[in-house]
Amino acid sequence: MPSEKEPQQKAHIEKREVKPPVFIETESLNDLARLTCALERAPFPLFSIESSDRKMIATQLDLFLGTPIFYFSFASQVKNFLSYRTTQNGEEVLQNDSPANPALIHAPIIEIIKMPPIFQSGVKAAEKRKPQEEEKFLSLEVKNLSSLVKVASYKILFEESPLPIFAFPSPWGKGKWCLGSFTRMEDFEEASIFFYFEQDSKPDLNFVRYSMSRADASMTNRTDEHGYVYIKIVRLKEPHPLVEL
DSSP: OOOTHHHHHHHHHHHOOOOOOEEEEBSSHHHHHHHHHTTOSSOOOEEEEEOSSSEEEEEEEEEETTEEEEEEEEESOOOSEEEEEEOSSSEEEEEESSOOOTTSEEEEEEEOOOOOHHHHHHHHHHHTTOOOOOOOBEEEEOSSHHHHHHHHTGGGGGTOOOOOEEEEEOTTOTTOEEEEEEEESSSSGGGEEEEEEEESSOOOSSEEEEETTTTEEEEESOOOOTTOEEEEEEEBSSOOTTBOO
């Protein structure tokens, strides 16, 4: 039997218009690889897009009010796969032409040779680091890292991967960094909210580990210790352009 929400959802989809995409640069190729591969059941596909002097490797992670949201990193060369694995003290990231090594997770890279003008405008804005006038996510500040982890990890109750935590320099400066996750309170994109908290320095480690029994959260580079939920941290080069703090 159709739910009461279905007619609303259909009308919502029919009226939606696609807007120019927003391309958000990660701090490094490692951060992009961590985003697409770490802790996922299957890695996200990546797209190779021609830039003026380099190539962009990008993945689409979300859609907000008709705006496709891509995260990307520049690369001097592009092969068929971006390969990733965590190690005891960090991580290994490289590009491969073949997914031959079973110890690595391999995200396929799809080469794009032509795209519609509406996408080209988003690529050019990313090249020039030109801010785009877009609607922003609503933001809610939480008390600490443990509170943020509770938001980011709720999907594991539905046997899904935890939400990534994005880290970026605070728009207010003073050396602070914002850490936050995007989540939806409803089925619609308009209900998306960015939950965040601020800390005094840049997070240098790549994951948060969380003990549900002790309600304790700390940062680590390892994901192999038992008894913890792990959430990846993805660092961005600049403040997130779709977040209004």
